[in-house]
Amino acid sequence: MRNTESIIYRIFDVIIAHPVVVLSAFLACAAALGWQVRHFEVDASADTLLMRGDKSYIHAQLVYREFGDQEFMFVAYKPLNRSVFDRDTLDDLRDFSDKLEALDRVSSARSILNVPIILDGDGGLASGSDFSAMTMENREYSPDELREALSGHSVYEDLLINRNQTVLAIQLIFDGDKELMELEGRILDLEKKTLDGELTAEEQREINRLERKADPMRQRLQEIRRSEFEEIRRIAEEHEDGAEIHMGGVHVLAYQLIRIIRNDLIVFGSAIAAMICLVLFMLFGKLRWVVIPAVCCICSVLPTMGLFGLLGLKTTVISSNFIALQLILTLALVMHLIVQYRECSAEHPDWTQAQRIKKTIKMKAAPCFYAGLTTSAGFASLLFSGIQPVISFGWMMIIAMFFSIGASLILFPSMIALFPREDVSTRWRAARSILNGMAALSLKRPAFIVLMTLCVLGGAAAGMPRLTVENSFINYFRDTTSVHQELSFIDRELGGTTPLDIVHTLSPSKDKDDLVMTAAHIRTMQRIQQAIGEYEAVGKMLSLVNFAELAVQMNRGRPLTEYELTAAYWLMGEEIREELFGAAFSPETRQARFSMRIKDSTEGLNRAELIADIRKDMERISDEDEPYMLTGLFVLYQEILEQLFRSQILTIGLVLAALLLTLLAIFRSIRVALIGITPNILTTVVVLGTMGWLDIALDLMTITVAAIAMGITIDNTIHYTHRYLGERLSGTARRSVEHTHGSVGFAILYTSVVIMTGFSLLAFSDFLPSALFGLLTSLAMAVSFAYNLSMLPILLNRFVKDTSLRGQYEST
């Protein structure tokens, strides 16, 4: 122990002796890694949020493949001051649609202009008419005929035209990248084996190899999509004189998410940085105390991002907060060093700069290191959550912590060594009185503090059962933003956003020889469609039922016979069969698919309940030999969210255990470790309880907030406890509290003030998860500050015995 310590201090001696060399070396390394930031990626696409290799994910992929899914998006076109069936409207739409169709990857632009529209007078099925020629491209329709033919249309309504007939839509269908599809097909073939068994090491290696090959292609696709959206936007602007144009769909959502996360990173990143600098300057009144923390923060954040870029760790919606977090944690570390340095300066004005730095390091290296280590341990527990995006968030924070420790412990001494000694400066009076007041309160009125703490704890805990889990991507955007309006417009008017699929296996007992499908099969499907279609949140739903409805309509309202259905099925030609039925029915697996989009913006939508209700309906309607499966993004998102929620308790438990063990290792006392864990528990309960009381649902972004609250709190606790125990070696409990408040207390107060002011700015973000993150983080900071400086000393005074302390603590 002594040896390692002396080696460590010798290293610091070197740093202090050759600050320029060390600083340049560090900056060079940081710059080299930081340069890799260009590889850093924000990825909010559906895939990053899902659990690759997870069973549900594989099932969903299999369903997509079986039914030949194609990528699509919607462009809504709402003519201003004229009817949707007006000739000018249709001409403009045709022009717009032609331009969109000319885009590289667009395979078709489907709209009412080019789909068959069958009028009542067309004579029905018996007329022998060529229905595929009955489009606006081939014949004239009067506005009234169109209104009539499209009103309540079983396929086109809510898809190509809204119910009120005020909005038209172009459904853009995109060609997939053949090479990528082939690769993903091979990956899927291998992954499919995990459904009934284990993969061999060989197969796993093959998957990894293919994934490595597919990854850059996926990134390229993402990039292409981005420029496509921008191109479509540009084309849309040419038509915006006469119409309101909106884009919607899952990929548009992902694009907008990435845009707003990137935008927030830049806008709020700089605003927070500016605010932090300002507050630092106000607190310390010296430029150096602005420059040093700033450089430390930059030198920890940039290389971390660069390394993630190199490692290919993508920032997802879940981990997009890591920069903010790393900033907080780095700042906290630096703040403690600054306060310690200034304490040395005040106590020993005669010391040289090197002596002051040495003393600072001697006092603070250990707690800083411990704090960083403990935070890492806390985040390491996320690795056991079993949820890929959370696991990568855990890894990201562990890596980030090491950079932060490195940056603060190496950069701080080498930078401060370049500055002249600081004359003792006056401390912020208000700060002093606040800290004195808190010290006095916890010494003189412990009962009051305990009571208050219990009240807060009880109140917050009562809010926890009110916590709900809900994830609405559209509501991530503040409802006054154009993005929210655009996405919810399509969501409301054109049949929803998030895809949900029901795959229903046709009952073999209802089969008849020769028939593709029997009346009984269709009857069951009709029941399913009717039951599920009744939910308010279920938007456009398409299945064989819609086509049967259309056939009946063409048959002048009379039902088809099951033999006619089969004859029609075989006679329509393979291509049309594939196009019409391919997405709704798979003859090989005898599965029918109901594909729908869920209206994400539905008021008060309880997603878990919706899924449970749909399952109940399916159980009620299907027979035992008719297995069904719910899949699609909606289900996958919900599953990951529920898994996150379920794993919350486990994760929080693991975090607590990890923190407890680290505290035990640091302080070598079970009592101190147990006391040290209490602030974490309180902060977590308060944060979650507040969310419960304020009806803030846990979603994919806020669900990590509990872990984050702990990560922030533990720093303060370790610094405080470390100092307090050190003071107790030579003094009474009372003196220890006063001294600790007068030293570490400042660092805690300053850190809290800086971070709370900085992060409160996030409340102005249009990205609501960021706003919530900012506010909840500030709340966590406030609680942590209050508890660590009032309740923690009471517990330490009460439970740490002088005698027991000596033996244990001296060794550290």
Next chain:
Amino acid sequence: MERKASSSGPVFPTGLVRILAVSCLISAGAVFSGCASVNGGSIHDGRVPEGDAAAENTDDAQDQVTPLVVGYDEYRDPLISINRAIFVFNDVAYRYLLIPAGTGYVNIVPDPARRGIRNIFHNIRAPIYAVNNLLQAKPRSTGKNLARFGINTTVGLLGLFDPAKNWFDIPREDTDFDETLAGFGVGYGVYLVLPFFGPSDVRNSLSTFVDYALHPVPHFTDQPLSTAIRGLDYFQEYAPDAEHYRDLHSKFEDPYIFYRNLYLQGKLRDEEY
């Protein structure tokens, strides 16, 4: 879902049958009307549509739906051994005679011409529609069909065009005596496969005689011209479907059963809806 006939007979065999009838057996007078029926004569005849039977599994009131596709399980075919033999015979005849002829017609005659020809024949059949409409107690439909006949014969140049529908918005409301009988509650009897004619049943075969008597052509022309004209009628109506026969035939292990059930289910559906 293109081109799906709702005629009272099966889609293609009947068409082929009619073509055959035209070219070979017109003199026998056993001609089958090829009209789509819109009659709502509802006879249940003790048969339970299968969809309803399945509904018993989940008799929740909330899950009641109007069936889009119906099925029936009872096929009255006591003459199956004879029917099968004729079916085999017909198959050969269709393959080597009717399909080549029908395909040739479609390929040679352009679409507008075929449409015109089709209009003319629909117009000629107007008396069949009008009388049967009357027998079905639907005088409005009778009136409409007579008005159509008047308009299309004059303005429409002997029925070549359909101004009644296009200008006056009076669509055709076709029917036949078979439907009239069905409306009176007469069952189809048993299934029959007639040589060349293909799928049929007792009621349909008998009703053909009545419709034949109402057809204007035999009254105004002599044999063999009359037969030739009516031959062309049936031929043009079903020629476009001729090539599909083979496609469908090849899909089934026992095409006889498929065509029979297709025909009879259509019949039963027409009776019910």
